[in-house]
Each structure stands twice: as structure tokens, then as C-alpha cells.
Amino acid sequence: MKSFIFLFVVVLLSGCVSGLGASSDDWHQIGYQDGARGFNPRSYSQLGHINASEQTEYDEGYNEGIKYYCNPDYAYQIGLSGQDYLGVCDGMKQGQRFRMEWQRGWNAYQSSAM
Structure with missing residues (x-):
């Protein structure tokens, strides 16, 4: 029984390690x-x-x-769903409109949560 558990753990861990490499x-x-x-872009580390x-x-x-x-036509729904906005669209052409629509949805989400 112990050898079965050990073998199971080894197989499980090898699957995890092989998932780290990516093409x-x-x-x-x-x-x-x-x-x-x-999400914000991942750092090098x-x-x-x-x-x-x-x-x-x-x-x-x-x-x-x-x-x-960053499509402002969907920003309201993103805010309404309760998803935080991390500012990733701020430097884009439609960034201000995105933030305003997201905020409108976020406000509706907050008021419905109360």
C-alpha cells in the first residue's frame, strides 16, 4: 500500500513539473x-x-x-460582475471611456451587494 501511495505521489508531481515548461x-x-x-503583465521573474x-x-x-x-462596450458588464479593474486600459485610446463604463457597472454591483 505504501508503494502505491509513493508511486501515485511521484506520478502526480511529475505531471506538475512537466506543466511548467511551455512552447x-x-x-x-x-x-x-x-x-x-x-491582469497586469507578468514580470520576467x-x-x-x-x-x-x-x-x-x-x-x-x-x-x-x-x-x-479594453473594449469599452463590455466595460459595464465587467464592473457589474464585480471584477476589479487594474488600470490596464488607461493608456489606450478608449481608456477613459472604458474606465467610466467600468465604474458605472462597479457602482451598480456595489449597490446591489448591500
């Missing part, structure tokens, strides 16, 4: 997901010291994701 396509997708969720081409893939994906996220 360039994965870094693009990770960046896109971070941007599309409105958070990315696990990836190489320059992987960093470029992450950055390109992140920029695509931020363009998707």
Missing part, C-alpha cells in the same frame, strides 16, 4: 489569457526567466488580449 505557442496563449482577463523569443510571444499575446479586454 512558444503556449507563451502566446498565456499572454493572451492574462490580457483578456485584465514571474514568467520563470523565459528566453527572449518566449518573452516576445508572451508580450504579443498579452497585447492581443488587452485589446480584447
Whole structure:
């Protein structure tokens, strides 16, 4: 029984370790997901010291994701859902409109929570 538990733990841990490495396509997708969720970009140390081409893939994906996220037509719904806004759209062309719509949704979320 002990050997079965040990084997199970080893298999489980090896799956976790193999999930840490990512191909360039994965870094693009990770960046896109971070941007599309409105997260701040991950730092170099958070990315696990990836190489320059992987960093470029992450950055390109992140920029695509931020363009998707920062659509002011959806900002009200983001605020209404209770999602915090981290300021990632502030420097963009529609950034001010995004923040205003998000704030309007956030205010509605806050008043419904009371």
C-alpha cells in the first residue's frame, strides 16, 4: 500500500513539473489569457526567466488580449460582475471611456451587494 501511495505521489508531481515548461505557442496563449482577463503583465521573474523569443510571444499575446479586454462596450458588464479593474486600459485610446463604463457597472454591483 505504501508503494502505491509513493508511486501515485511521484506520478502526480511529475505531471506538475512537466506543466511548467511551455512552447512558444503556449507563451502566446498565456499572454493572451492574462490580457483578456485584465491582469497586469507578468514580470520576467514571474514568467520563470523565459528566453527572449518566449518573452516576445508572451508580450504579443498579452497585447492581443488587452485589446480584447479594453473594449469599452463590455466595460459595464465587467464592473457589474464585480471584477476589479487594474488600470490596464488607461493608456489606450478608449481608456477613459472604458474606465467610466467600468465604474458605472462597479457602482451598480456595489449597490446591489448591500
